[in-house]
Amino acid sequence: MTWTLTASCSYQEEIRKSRFLALAAPVADAAEAQRFIAAHSAPDATHNCWAWKIGQQYRFNDDGEPGGTAGRPILAAIEGQDFDQVVVLVIRWYGGILLGTGGLVRAYGGCAAKCLQAGERQQVIARQAFRCHCSFAEHALVRQRLAEAQALIDEERYLADGVELLFQVSAERREQLQRQLADLSRGRILLQDS
Secondary structure, eight states: OOEEESSOEEEEEEETTEEEEEEEEEOSSHHHHHHHHHHHOOTTSSEEEEEEEETTEEEEEOTTSSTTSSHHHHHHHHHHTTBOSEEEEEEEEOOSOOOHHHHHHHHHHHHHHHHHHHSOEEEOOOEEEEEEEEOTTTHHHHHHHHHHTTOEEEEEEEETTEEEEEEEEEHHHHHHHHHHHHHHHTTOOOOEEO
16 A cells, blocks of 8 residues: 655654754655755755655655765655655754764654654555547536546646546546546547546
């Protein structure tokens, strides 16, 4: 079972006079993760280390700490708790005592793990990407059916003859949604793999 956060969360800890602040948030894509990191990094901090994971994509950064002692442990905390679609930023203000590589790994990974544990989680629903085309008159009803199926609309393209919707819906709801859209349009609206 895979989880994501329902909202942002934080955790703060002092380790051998260094102050660590972990911030975590749910994200939908890489650009949103990078925006979160840019918006929440502390310019006065010694290091702003981070990691994010979205599906098969992931990135991490040690921000000047010895290689593999910050970003990788943060990512390991994300994966260790079966999280997906999350970003974690751990900010460190150096306190004058060296922690060593093992201490850094424990500090960054531990703060990230405690932050994620403190956050409220929800299960990630696996979705498949589809598209469909409808007339302008049917557009509002199609959007309503998509909302009822808990579909995520990625894009709406307004064309000369109607609207093309690109969206994601869970496999369990696909068949029912197809029936509803076909009934709505007398069989004209078909779900196509995107």
